[in-house]
Amino acid sequence: MKDKADIYFNGKRIGEAAQPDLYVANVRKKRRMGLLSIQLNAVYYPEFREVRISTDAGRVRRPLIIVENGKSRLTEAVRAKVDAGQADWSFLVAHGIVEYLDAEEEENALVALREDQIGKDHTHVEIDPISLLGLSAGLIPYPEYNRGDRINYGAKMVGQSIGVPTGNYLLRTDTKFNALAYPQVPLVETKTSKVLSEFPEGQNIVIAVGCYDGYNMEDAVILNKSSIQRGLARSFYFRTYETLKKRYWGGQEDAIQIPEPGIKGFRGEDAYKDLDADGIINPMSFVTSDSVLVGKISPLRFLTTEEFASDIENKRETSVTIKHGERGLVDTIFISETTDADQLFKIRIRDARQPELGDKFASRHGQKGVVGLLVNQEDMPFTGRGVVPDIIFNPHAIPSRMTIGQLLEIIAAKTGALNGETVDASAFDHMKDEDIRKLLKRLGFRDDGKEVLYDGRTGKAFTVRIYVGISFYMKLDHMVTDKIHARSRGPVTLLTKQPTEGRAKRGGLRIGEMEQQCLIGHGAALTLKERFDSDKAFMPVCTKCGMIATHDVAKNRTFCSICKESSIQWVETSYAFKLTLDEIKSMGVYPNVQVEEL
Amino acid sequence: MSDTIAHAPLRWPVNGQSLPPKIEQDVKDYLARSPMPPEREREFRERVREIYERILYSPEEPVGVVTAQSLSEPATQMTMRTYHFAGTAGIQVTLGLPRMLEIFDARKDPRTPTMKVYIKKEYQTLDHVKRIAENIKDIRAKDVISSVLIDMTDVLVKCRLNLPKLQSLEVDPERLSKLLKIRNTAVTVEGDALMVRPKKKDITVLHKLKYTVLESHVKGIKDISQVVVSKEDGEWVINTLGSNLKKVFELEGVDYTRTRSNNIFEVYDVLGIEAGREAIVRETAFTMDEQGLVIDVRYILLLADTMCVEGGIKPIGRYGISGQKASPLVRASFEETKKHITAAAVKGERDPFVGTVENIMVNQVAPIGTGAYELVGRIPGKK
Ligand SMILES: [Zn+2]
Numbered sequence: 001m002k003d004k005a006d007i008y009f010n011g012k013r014i015g016e017a018a019q020p021d022l023y024v025a026n027v028r029k030k031r032r033m034g035l036l037s038i039q040l041n042a043v044y045y046p047e048f049r050e051v052r053i054s055t056d057a058g059r060v061r062r063p064l065i066i067v068e069n070g071k072s073r074l075t076e077a078v079r080a081k082v083d084a085g086q087a088d089w090s091f092l093v094a095h096g097i098v099e100y101l102d103a104e105e106e107e108n109a110l111v112a113l114r115e116d117q118i119g120k121d122h123t124h125v126e127i128d129p130i131s132l133l134g135l136s137a138g139l140i141p142y143p144e145y146n147r148g149d150r151i152n153y154g155a156k157m158v159g160q161s162i163g164v165p166t167g168n169y170l171l172r173t174d175t176k177f178n179a180l181a182y183p184q185v186p187l188v189e190t191k192t193s194k195v196l197s198e199f200p201e202g203q204n205i206v207i208a209v210g211c212y213d214g215y216n217m218e219d220a221v222i223l224n225k226s227s228i229q230r231g232l233a234r235s236f237y238f239r240t241y242e243t244l245k246k247r248y249w250g251g252q253e254d255a256i257q258i259p260e261p262g263i264k265g266f267r268g269e270d271a272y273k274d275l276d277a278d279g280i281i282n283p284m285s286f287v288t289s290d291s292v293l294v295g296k297i298s299p300l301r302f303l304t305t306e307e308f309a310s311d312i313e314n315k316r317e318t319s320v321t322i323k324h325g326e327r328g329l330v331d332t333i334f335i336s337e338t339t340d341a342d343q344l345f346k347i348r349i350r351d352a353r354q355p356e357l358g359d360k361f362a363s364r365h366g367q368k369g370v371v372g373l374l375v376n377q378e379d380m381p382f383t384g385r386g387v388v389p390d391i392i393f394n395p396h397a398i399p400s401r402m403t404i405g406q407l408l409e410i411i412a413a414k415t416g417a418l419n420g421e422t423v424d425a426s427a428f429d430h431m432k433d434e435d436i437r438k439l440l441k442r443l444g445f446r447d448d449g450k451e452v453l454y455d456g457r458t459g460k461a462f463t464v465r466i467y468v469g470i471s472f473y474m475k476l477d478h479m480v481t482d483k484i485h486a487r488s489r490g491p492v493t494l495l496t497k498q499p500t501e502g503r504a505k506r507g508g509l510r511i512g513e514m515e516q517q518c519l520i521g522h523g524a525a526l527t528l529k530e531r532f533d534s535d536k537a538f539m540p541v542c543t544k545c546g547m548i549a550t551h552d553v554a555k556n557r558t559f560c561s562i563c564k565e566s567s568i569q570w571v572e573t574s575y576a577f578k579l580t581l582d583e584i585k586s587m588g589v590y591p592n593v594q595v596e597e598l
Numbered sequence: 599m600s601d602t603i604a605h606a607p608l609r610w611p612v613n614g615q616s617l618p619p620k621i622e623q624d625v626k627d628y629l630a631r632s633p634m635p636p637e638r639e640r641e642f643r644e645r646v647r648e649i650y651e652r653i654l655y656s657p658e659e660p661v662g663v664v665t666a667q668s669l670s671e672p673a674t675q676m677t678m679r680t681y682h683f684a685g686t687a688g689i690q691v692t693l694g695l696p697r698m699l700e701i702f703d704a705r706k707d708p709r710t711p712t713m714k715v716y717i718k719k720e721y722q723t724l725d726h727v728k729r730i731a732e733n734i735k736d737i738r739a740k741d742v743i744s745s746v747l748i749d750m751t752d753v754l755v756k757c758r759l760n761l762p763k764l765q766s767l768e769v770d771p772e773r774l775s776k777l778l779k780i781r782n783t784a785v786t787v788e789g790d791a792l793m794v795r796p797k798k799k800d801i802t803v804l805h806k807l808k809y810t811v812l813e814s815h816v817k818g819i820k821d822i823s824q825v826v827v828s829k830e831d832g833e834w835v836i837n838t839l840g841s842n843l844k845k846v847f848e849l850e851g852v853d854y855t856r857t858r859s860n861n862i863f864e865v866y867d868v869l870g871i872e873a874g875r876e877a878i879v880r881e882t883a884f885t886m887d888e889q890g891l892v893i894d895v896r897y898i899l900l901l902a903d904t905m906c907v908e909g910g911i912k913p914i915g916r917y918g919i920s921g922q923k924a925s926p927l928v929r930a931s932f933e934e935t936k937k938h939i940t941a942a943a944v945k946g947e948r949d950p951f952v953g954t955v956e957n958i959m960v961n962q963v964a965p966i967g968t969g970a971y972e973l974v975g976r977i978p979g980k981k
Contacts, residue, residue: 517667518667520660520966521663521664523656523659523660523967524967526963526969528964529962529969532958536961574960576959577961580959584939589939590943594948
């Protein structure tokens with residue numbers, strides 16, 4: 001055992017301490033007095049006899065109130081100062097009332113959750129219990145009633161929600177963003193969501209926990225079609241396209257205009273019919289896949305002396321077009337200049353998105369689901385008071401995931417809606433669940449949140465009572481319109497002659513290795529061959545030397561360039577195999593293809 | 599190919615042949631338990647036969663792929679939980695995916711070799727079994743030495759012996775000096791002091807010598823670090839960590855007809871390839887079963903047979919079955935493409951395109967399932 005502890009400063013050994021705990025305490029004391037940077041953190045690991053002091057960038061740190069001798073340093077006197085507006089955050093930090101700890105220094109700290117829980121060993125106290133959670137997780141109501149992993153999923157999904165991205169989004173030209181049409185502040189709030197009330201991420205909707213002909217199995221949800229028509233979860237998708245009118249070396253420059261026929265890559269008269277005389281599309285025009293937004297022609301890159309002669313042939317079409325699979329209205333057109341004095345054109349496209357089958361929704365408790373059915377209001381179940389749910393959520397999603405917080409949110413929001421006020425559900429600090437139930441009872445409802453529902457199609461009451469309330473729902477940035485894809489024929493890649501990959505390139509759906517094995521497993525040899533015919537090719541093979549022969553289409557003659565006089569046999573293979581043969585040849589290996597007639 | 603297929607029976611029970619003995623026995627047992635009138639019985643037998651025939655694999659059905667899928671899919675479900683206390687013995691064994699890899703890669707030195715040593719009936723008393731266990735356990739010098747000292751002046755390593763421990767192991771100090779075989783040293787014992795002198799008077803070797811002395815073998819079977827005696831199904835057995843079948847078989851009282859090891863290569867070395875195959879099946883089944891995964895034994899049997907057909911245990915993978923396939927194109931498509939193509943070129947190999955994979959590569963009909971036959975029509979009257 002070392003008798004002295006090593007001291008490391010940003011990972012470098014700088015000395016040793018005989019009494020490391022005293023040494024670290026001293027460092028911290030000086031930091032609190034303002035003699036050392038507040039960004040410095042020190043930790044002592046008794047098991048390694050090491051003191052580590054860090055000042056480097058990239059450490060995640062969080063603020064805590066300092067506790068000394070079982071007393072919070074945020075005394076009544078300081079509080080009074082804060083209330084009077086005489087002390088702000090930097091005052092608290094500068095005066096050693098609040099300090100930031102990094103992950104390492106937290107190892108030496110004992111943090112009390114609340115002031116009344118401070119014992120004699122505590123070194124810090126949380127500013128508020130909710131500060132345990134980050135921004136996204138802080139938005140989740142009743143988090144302590146959910147299983148931990150659900151909080152993680154929930155926080156992740158809050159990040160994918162469509163809401164109000166910024167206060168000035170109509171003036172911005174981000175490449176791509178979504179905005180909710182009718183955002184609402186959640187009825188069940190947290191301290192974090194109150195701070196973010198100008199940027200809500202969803203809507204309060206009436207939820208019923210039940211089934212409807214099985215259309216919400218496997219986490220699907222059923223939406224009320226009439227609610228959608230009234231604007232539920234309607235959102236806008238914005239995308240900005242941009243182009244530069246560049247100037248090139250030699251005095252040439254791009255031209256913004258409607259391209260003339262004869263230019264390389266001309267798309268045909270029809271493609272430019274929406275463009276105005278200045279070559280730029282008009283606002284509020286409807287555009288779809290491959291529509292031209294800005295007509296542009298550029299000079300060819302490499303000019304030879306002869307090419308200089310004719311003017312029009314030296315231009316190519318470089319118009320800006322809508323991405324494949326997207327559509328919308330031309331929202332705004334921005335024309336400005338770059339610092340290089342090139343003209344800059346930005347065209348923002350807006351697409352209104354109504355929820356449809358396959359769009360993804362989630363509550364704030366890590367409960368996500370895809371729309372499985374849209375039901376007309378008259379066919380939806382309704383309560384005795386005539387309330388029709390906006391969403392029907394499958395009860396099977398609850399027991400295995402144990403998101404009790406969601407059930408609480410539903411009845412809490414119900415009381416909130418009836419009282420006309422929001423309900424606070426911040427972590428560890430809110431109305432007790434019994435009290436919510438008592439309140440619900442006082443408001444004239446069953447305290448378990450269940451109500452008798454009537455089937456909209458038959459008018460008959462359901463034999464079970466159904467859990468009905470209000471829940472805050474988010475529309476997530478995973479919409480079918482962005483993902484739906486099918487192909488019967490389309491482009492192929494140059495190298496392998498196999499279909500392209502991915503929706504943006506109109507690609508095919510790959511029959512992969514496992515799918516191939518599946519067909520083999522079923523003994524479906526001919527189906528398998530047919531599937532792999534996408535790059536079917538015929539190659540002439542010389543029967544003498546076994547090399548691929550040459551086929552001269554113009555003279556309609558096939559010959560072996562090695563043997564000259566020999567018989568040629570046409571063989572059907574995949575183009576990929578022909579490519580493999582070529583690659584083997586490039587290794588200096590001679591692949592002799594021996595063919596025989598069947 | 600076509601000849602053999604044409605003459606092979608398409609269905610197992612042909613020409614009035616009965617069902618396989620096992621199923622026949624099951625039917626008999628069932629009828630004995632719940633007798634039925636002869637008419638019903640005939641119906642019942644007919645039904646059993648129908649089901650049996652439906653279950654049979656069709657000719658040219660690709661059992662290999664089905665086996666691979668049936669084994670691999672459950673393997674993806676295997677949790678990363680590697681260690682577990684297997685059985686009552688309390689010996690830690692490698693399990694789960696790492697163990698599956700060990701088996702299928704035919705590793706010569708598994709991470710946790712273990713043995714289950716059965717004892718003959720005549721020796722089934724706790725005393726006897728314990729004595730056998732003591733003879734199995736690897737005793738090192740460090741187990742009988744209480745302290746060590748390096749004597750620089752006399753150039754020797756001096757150890758104090760734990761005499762009661764030695765006595766319990768039935769080794770007297772005099773014999774110990776002969777049991778310790780340490781190269782280039784002279785070992786002497788005086789009372790409870792054990793002295794090891796290097797033959798060359800060199801103090802630089804002493805430090806290293808100390809550890810050599812401590813680790814040197816005294817008694818038992820080498821590398822068997824743990825021995826646990828327990829009662830299983832009413833008889834005393836010895837579970838060990840570390841495996842050495844050959845040495846254990848030589849011990850008196852050991853029932854060598856039932857004693858087994860989980861070291862597949864060792865089983866193969868000592869007992870032959872049939873035992874080796876059996877060990878692969880047993881170990882695979884055990885590993886799957888332990889994780890609560892259910893697969894039909896026949897898949898494991900097929901796999902074990904594939905690994906053992908050539909009389910030795912061949913791994914599955916680069917250096918085993920996949921790396922030794924007949925078709926150079928198939929080998930090249932698996933791993934180390936360049937190596938296989940160059941090797942095939944040097945040898946001037948010829949790919950006859952008879953397998954499945956190579957035919958898929960060139961987009962020809964693979965000779966499997968529906969592609970196994972070529973129909974040649976003969977129109978009457980024409981040649
Ligand atoms: Zn030729």
